[in-house]
Amino acid sequence: MTVSLQSSSRINKLQLKNRLVLAPMQQHQGTPDGHATDYHIRHYGQRAADVGLVLIESTAVSSEGRLYQDDIGIYSDSHIKPLNQVVKAVHDKDARVFIQLSHGGRKSKLLPGERLLAPSALAFNDEYGLPFEANDEELERIIDAYRKAALRSREAGFDGIELHAAHGYLLHQFLSPISNRRNDAFGGSENRRLQFVLQVAIAVREAVGPDYPVQIRLSATDYNSAGLFPQQVADIFNKLEPLLDAVHVSSGGLTPERPLDVHPGYQIPYAAILKSTTALPVIAVGGIHTKALAERVIAEKLADFIAIGRPMLEDPDFARRLLSKQPLPIQSVT
Template identity: 75%
Template sequence: MTVSLHSPGRINKLQLKNRLILAPMQQHKGTPEGHATDYHVQHYGRRAADVGLVIIESTAVSSEGRLYQDDIGIYSDAHIEDLGKVVKAVHARGARIFIQLSHGGRKSHPLPDERLLAPSSIAFNAEYRLPFAASEAELELLIDRYRKAALRSQAAGFDGIELHAAHGYLLHQFLSPVTNRRTDSYGGSVNNRIRFVHRVTAAVREAVGSDYPVQIRVSASDYDPAGLLPLQVADFIAQLEPLIDAVHVSSGGITPVRPLDVHPGYQIPYAAVVKSKTALPVIAVGGIHGSALAERVVAEQLADFVAIGRPMLEEPDFAGQLLDRKPSPIL
């Protein structure tokens, strides 16, 4: 049977009405305390009608891990109610919704009295502070914060969780030899560099149970000679496979270096490599803005789902256009 964008999909036991996903993108509309607002309710609700799944923007598991001070967070029980309103708005449009749990590591913008934490004391660039190499005690605390954030995510009504291990943020920083220069059990060998990510993922899985969807977003290339390559990232996924339900494949972000050629679907080959090495559902993202290309991705099984980002910012009904539907009514 040929799969199309219209075909239902599944992540763990969660049924999705089609193969289109709203990709997570920062909105910079959170309160100083990290709360979601009516803006988020309207933004995500408006774009939910024609996609099977909404993944909301990077949501901090810890105050010092916010990417920017206008980001949202889930590091306090006080955040649950406002995020729950976002969930209800998306469910009202017939879509499912995941939260993206994140810590920026060395790419965070903590308050002046908060520690900037990373695997190693290496700054991203001159615009960022020099981070502290997190102690093992601090890593234990961070693992617990991911665990608590996962429980809060369930309490808010989210249908699943995406762990952000891409774009140069904390989990990615542990995986990449570019940013992980540790000499303890969390650095050096491949098995050591995945240890923190594995422990975070295991803590989240234990907290939410076996039937609750947990997926991970990865950067399949660091665009750096010393960095990660797609097959290496596929090997990481193989180690995490017993704990996760899907993989969202992106690229870059570990350094300021950007890909030289950003053409339509430029990241699809990365998703295809990962898919060739795992039985898990794979999400492709990155410049997949035409219906023919999007259909090809799922029909040829290069990936199982297609995530759309920037076009949905400019045109909330973009997913419907890919599905050849009429614009959704504005609520």
């Protein structure tokens, strides 16, 4: 059977009507205390009609883990009801919706009196400042924050969870040797650097049960020879795989270094590497903005889903137009 962008598929037991995903992008419209607003209901509702899955923006598991001071969060029971309205708006368009749970670590924007925490006391840059190396008690508190956020996510009606372990945020910081210089159970070897992320994944899985979709977003490369590289990230995911249902493959963000060449589909090879090592669904993202390229990725089994961000952010009808277009000349995948 020919598989296309229009083909239905599953993540865990969740049926998705097609393989098009709205990628998570910060909207900077949260209230000062982290609540979603009518803006989020409109924004996600307008973009849900023609995608199989909506991934809402990074949602903080604790106040000191917000990426920006206008981020939304799920660190209080009061956050549940506004987020449930977002869920309902997406469901009304016959799409499914995951929440992306995150903690910014050394890339957090703090309120007065909050502590900037990271695996090690290493700054991202001068703008964020020098973080504290999180102690065992603080790490346990963050793991518990993920557990409680997972429970609230289910209560809010989300169809699944994405753990944000990419783009230089806390979980990514633990995985990379560039940002994790600890010499305890959470640092040193690749296996020890994995342990904090593993504990978070265990806590989330135990909170939601085996049939509730939980996936992870990973940066496949740090764009730095001292950092993570794609095959290593594939090995990391394989160790987490028993706890997860899919992987969303991105890149970079751990340091201010950026890729030298950003062309259409520039991250597809990273998704393909992970796809070659797992039977779980793989989501590709990064400049896949034409139907021809998206269909080629699916047909050649380089990935199972296509996530699109900025074009859908700028045009609520982009997904409808993409799906209805006649085939265009095939773009190269490099």
